[in-house]
Amino acid sequence: VPALDRGLALGDGVFRTLRVRSGRALNWSWHWARLTADCEKLRLPAPDEATLRSEVARVAPGDAVVKATITRGEAGRGYAAPTAVRTTRIVSAHPPPEHPAEWAEAGVRVRRCHLVLAQQPRLAGAKTLNRLENVLARSEWDDPAIAEGLLADAEGRVIEGTMSNLFIAAGGRVFTPDLGRCGVIGAQRERVRELLRHEKVHCEERNLRWTDVLAAGEIFLTNSLIGVWAVRQVDERAYAPGPIAARVRELIERDDAAA
């Protein structure tokens, strides 16, 4: 990548991380939907879908994690975007993450992060290359037994994990934080909401507080690589394994198999 690429100079770009199994990009439709939504948020020309799919297929013929990055391309110094943008597209394959097998089975331990997310509605939801808050939050712990950290904003609204989206189940209903002010809308989050809708399980975006998280019967995390992780502990609060996370895992697996 050229040193003058705006992706490097300014973080002026977006990316997605997706799972490829036996050469099939899982949950492609939501990845594509989110990528184009994020490009639109930055007024960045989206790539051609067929081209991008073929690039993903080329770098990952078997099992892999694929990262696709789109930047506003090479340009001179300064914030003003060039009138004729030639985006840079980077598609790379990586080994799948190696998380302990019991995390998927028995649930994970997570912590509350100290870092407070800034509120920027103009960028909220988008998976941009400006990820320093996640870097700072992830640097708060190095205990390998802790799988994830949860983040809130300055008003005490719980938003997400450093690399995952959050769902809580309470009173037979499922809630996930509203991401209109900060946070990243994951492709897996969107699919899980859709799958729950099809199952007639009420799943609502709303503002959630730490008290809501601690009072919930069940909480779980999603992203495109982990699928779903039930949470068995947030700091000192323990949760029993719950049926909703298990059901969501089944739904994801069925959807992956059917695609």
Added chain:
Amino acid sequence: VPALDRGLALGDGVFRTLRVRSGRALNWSWHWARLTADCEKLRLPAPDEATLRSEVARVAPGDAVVKATITRGEAGRGYAAPTAVRTTRIVSAHPPPEHPAEWAEAGVRVRRCHLVLAQQPRLAGAKTLNRLENVLARSEWDDPAIAEGLLADAEGRVIEGTMSNLFIAAGGRVFTPDLGRCGVIGAQRERVRELLRHEKVHCEERNLRWTDVLAAGEIFLTNSLIGVWAVRQVDERAYAPGPIAARVRELIERDDAAA
């Protein structure tokens, strides 16, 4: 730059932009002070000063703008930083910006931007590679007669320009916004504060509102490339050329010549 550099993947790095004249890096001491402060904010190992100076001298033997970028280097996917960091350092020379000569002489027209800066005290002040807010703000206008846009936070505190720091003069005193919640602390801003202090001109960091800006007798902008620009208009409000910006320009020029 490798595609897996954390500077590109996450904006995990910092940069400075400085002016070199006849092979001399102007205001070096403040650039160096700010660079090391910003590295510390990200817990990024700072480069060796003598090495960096010699790299600047090598790329810019005459007149140039030099950009120095330090990233957390190449790494695998994910937010967790590698335990053994090998930073990437990019030092590049660029032509000096070509602004109309009358901007320095007669002052500039600026506008109020719609974009509202997010508040992130953990990153405030640092010139990181996460610059999407500046990109969005700069994209709000393309009228070449408008030199700069001013930005405020959600509480209505005026913070900075998209590429410059703001000073206002009122009642014989000078004020510049407090940058503890958002904004970038420019090396020129710090030098101007120091030069004013030596002149026994009271210059105070404080929270400033639009009403303060509109009520000020004089306002001016600083950065390392423009030096100082008096502002002659903010949207519909016009300002007469004032003595403080002129004095600051003299002080900067004298300091540059003496270094």
